[in-house]
Amino acid sequence: MLGILKAAATTVRAAFRKPVTVQYPSEKKELPHRSRGFPILLWDFDKDESFCTGCQVCARYCPVDCMTVTMKDNPKYAEGKSTRKKIVDEFYIDYARCMRCDICVEVCNFDAIVMNNTWEGVELSRYDRQDLVMDLPALERQSQSGELKDPFREPMGVAHSGWTPKNEKEEAEKKEGGEG
Amino acid sequence: MTVEHRAPAEHELDTIDININVGPQHPATHGVFRMVLTVDGEVVTDLDPVIGYMHRGNEKLPENCDYRQAIGYHDRTDYLAQFSTEHCFVEAVETLAGLTAPDRAEYIRVILAELNRIASHLMFFGAFATDVGVFGTAFMYAFRDRETIQDLFEEVTGERMMYNYFRPGGVAWDVPDDFSERTKQVLAKINSGLNDLDGLLMDNEIVLARCRGLGSVSPEDAINWGLSGPMLRASGVQHDIRRAEPYSIYDRFEFDVPTGDQGDVFDRMYVRLEEMHQSVRIVEQALAQMPEGPIMAEGMKRILRPPAGEIYMRVESPRGEYGVYIVSNGSDKPYRHKVRGASFSNLSALRAMSIGHYVADVIIILGSIDIVLCEVDR
Structure with missing residues (x-):
């Protein structure tokens, strides 16, 4: 009997506590800065083009093969307005397939792809499965319109261990040699 | 609490054991686990666990x-x-x-x-x-x-x-x-x-x-x-x-x-x-x-x-x-990859633990x- 009274006292105490829930669709909790929604592409405002060069490294490292990327010659490079020789032509991500592992962000050499940390990156209901395949304008829209204010872009993975790509290393050595 | 299996006396009606299927979609099983219970009244006399509904090849x-x-x-x-x-x-x-x-x-x-x-x-x-x-x-x-x-x-x-x-x-x-x-x-x-x-x-x-x-x-x-x-x-x-x-x-x-x-x-x-x-x-x-x-x-x-x-x-x-x-064979991918799951081994004791108990206790x-x-x- 004592044990049951103890249990009843516990529930009565809990009745006077503040609720921890929020009324979701009308009221939303703030997402943490690192919140990992589905991947989207970033927009380079200086050059007015995508950061992505279509090098396909993300598609190669994707464990679930949810990306399709193609590359084209950059017309702005021919005009001398940009330093990117190649630029992304088509970019499809199948959000229904993506497992949000963050590996595409980790391997990207151009910091062109980030995980969406707004609510739009996690609220993803569609009437048709086909609508979950995002094309290039859909992937760039949030960054281009300025909706994506503060993406999480910390150096990740092997970038911590002092590893740099070979060509960067050589360039750095060349620079040092040239100045010296 | 074990309830003894009682054989029907001569003047009583004949009883048969009934199979009850619990799961894979059942509110009381955890996940998509299925078990086939053989019951004598309310008492479980045999239990047959069926697994494999969630197999996705996570080892391969x-x-x-x-x-x-x-x-x-x-x-x-x-x-x-x-x-x-x-x-x-x-x-x-x-x-x-x-x-x-x-x-x-x-x-x-x-x-x-x-x-x-x-x-x-x-x-x-x-x-x-x-x-x-x-x-x-x-x-x-x-x-x-x-x-x-x-x-x-x-x-x-x-x-x-x-x-x-x-x-x-x-x-x-x-x-x-x-x-x-x-x-x-x-x-x-x-x-x-x-x-x-x-x-x-x-x-x-x-x-x-x-x-x-x-x-x-x-x-x-x-x-x-x-x-x-x-x-x-x-x-x-x-x-x-x-x-x-x-x-x-x-x-x-x-x-x-x-x-x-x-x-x-x-x-x-x-x-x-x-x-x-x-x-x-x-x-x-x-x-x-x-x-x-x-x-x-x-x-x-x-x-x-x-x-x-x-x-x-x-x-x-x-x-x-x-x-x-x-x-590993020295490449960037594992040559063989095997997982030992704790739940799998623990689940093997379910039948031995359950026989002789009521359905609700199982x-x-x-x-x-x-x-x-x-x-x-x-």
Whole structure:
């Protein structure tokens, strides 16, 4: 009997506590800065083009093969307005397939792809499965319109261990040699 | 409580045993587990577990992935103890490749794995109390506190369930600046939540009447069945891989290994509650000791190619011994990849524990194993 009274006292105490829930669709909790929604592409405002060069490294490292990327010659490079020789032509991500592992962000050499940390990156209901395949304008829209204010872009993975790509290393050595 | 099977006397009506199908879609089984019960009245005379509904090839898929891509699949083998599974895999790869993770990374791993253990056991309390008949109340208490832990995980890793945060050689990125304070807040909430669960369940006569003496396993049987984790310790065998075979940095912490004495359903609940208190102790010590410094081993290659060889690494996951067996042939992908799931072995004792009990009690016995079907079927 004592044990049951103890249990009843516990529930009565809990009745006077503040609720921890929020009324979701009308009221939303703030997402943490690192919140990992589905991947989207970033927009380079200086050059007015995508950061992505279509090098396909993300598609190669994707464990679930949810990306399709193609590359084209950059017309702005021919005009001398940009330093990117190649630029992304088509970019499809199948959000229904993506497992949000963050590996595409980790391997990207151009910091062109980030995980969406707004609510739009996690609220993803569609009437048709086909609508979950995002094309290039859909992937760039949030960054281009300025909706994506503060993406999480910390150096990740092997970038911590002092590893740099070979060509960067050589360039750095060349620079040092040239100045010296 | 065993009810004897009574043969019908001459003047009585003939009785036959009936098969009852429980699951795979049934509110009282956990996940898509199916069992075919043979019942004599209310008493179970035979039990036939059927598994395999959740098979996704989580052992075979990483053989086509490099060592970083495989981490995401380990999250999905045990979706309630993701950090333990990741920990096991990255420790295995590090041993194979001869890497040493820096101290700070190891402390981060241990803190997150222990918090994950608390979250997993809270999930057990929610589901198990619902099985016993404490409908909703304990579930809400447990999930309230589990939510605080998940919020912390989301702040650290960005994800709520499939973290993909540990890497061979360290962790993906550093914890936020306020990690220490936030963890202390979470621990305070967990402590008050554990008091709630303690007051609600552990002295409650109704819970005691349903759980005491049910599904007892003797220590010898527990070892012979290959049980591990809380199932084994509830039978009185003091075996915890964190203590018996310290991996990572578990030899630096003081903690007790709680054991039960009867090996029944109540003891399994009691052992899990005590384990949560011990995990809180470990996290507190780890927070105090956590050093500053790098979070990734020096000189990591962009693509990891461990030398040819094989390794079996096991860790203490919330459900017991979780093991990973990897054979490497020197390439960037594992040649063979095998997972030892704790739930699978623990589930093998279900039939022996259940025969002779009422149907309603079999549901509690199944709940006390705390199975995760993803880990059983993989």
